[in-house]
Amino acid sequence: MKAVTLGPAGTYSHRAARAVADSVEFREAVTAIVQAVADGEYDRGVVPIENSIEGSVTESLDAVAEYEVSVLKEIVTPIRHALLAQSGHFEVVASHSQALAQCRSYLEAEYPDARLEAVASTARGVERAREDPTVAGIGHPDNADGDLQVLAEDIQDRSSNATRFLVVGPASEASDAGGKTSLVVYPNANYPGLLLELLEAFADRDINLSRIESRPSGNRLGDYLFHIDFEAGLYEQRAQDAVAEVEEIASKGWVRRLGSYDTMHVLY
């Protein structure tokens, strides 16, 4: 099984991807990962979708709405960041924007004068720190080696910090089996009560929504598509009925069934 995820080696995405594939290759943007799976270059792609402190990874939401892929699994993993540098004398902290945000309070308290630099991934920031003594990185502590030391561990603002990743595959592999289902809904309509109708399709059948998120459609200002995750599998009659109702509401637009899947918890 060949997977692609956010690189270079040593990212949290890499750690999550190792749980589902023996061979892992890298791209430096989540859109490129989803696109590579849609194009058939890889069997699986692993992308971060949501963090417990910082919320959605909007690039991933937009990519799964844009490209023809399925969701085959979700991986939830705790995120415990370390500060890595050649010494305590650095001027710049380089990391993924999500990681910088997850450590905001620590950085403001301990290094108020450091300049924050957002890079493609935590591992890319660690690489910068390995090459340049004036740069520190934020990432998994196992990335330390040689001159690169762990200056501090567990620097995230909350100990409960966790990220949810999606394992995506070819659209043809979408499954009806699993405890959760993801849909992308583009109603292509705007009238009072539209969102309420969408929600009622699930509430009326006693289906719990685990997430609903609107994203701009890109077509015009104020026009949205909705990412809906709910706690039922498409093999269930109540889920099929709810989706049929959603399809009816979105008859002027479209509904993409990303598939039903289960959750895997990965500790490392």
Ligand SMILES: O=C(O)C(=O)C[C@]1(C(=O)O)C=C[C@@H](O)C=C1
């Ligand atoms: O940069 C990495 O290590 C990633 O895998 C990306 C990512 C993210 O986009 O949320 C993954 C987990 C953490 O929340 C921080 C960064």
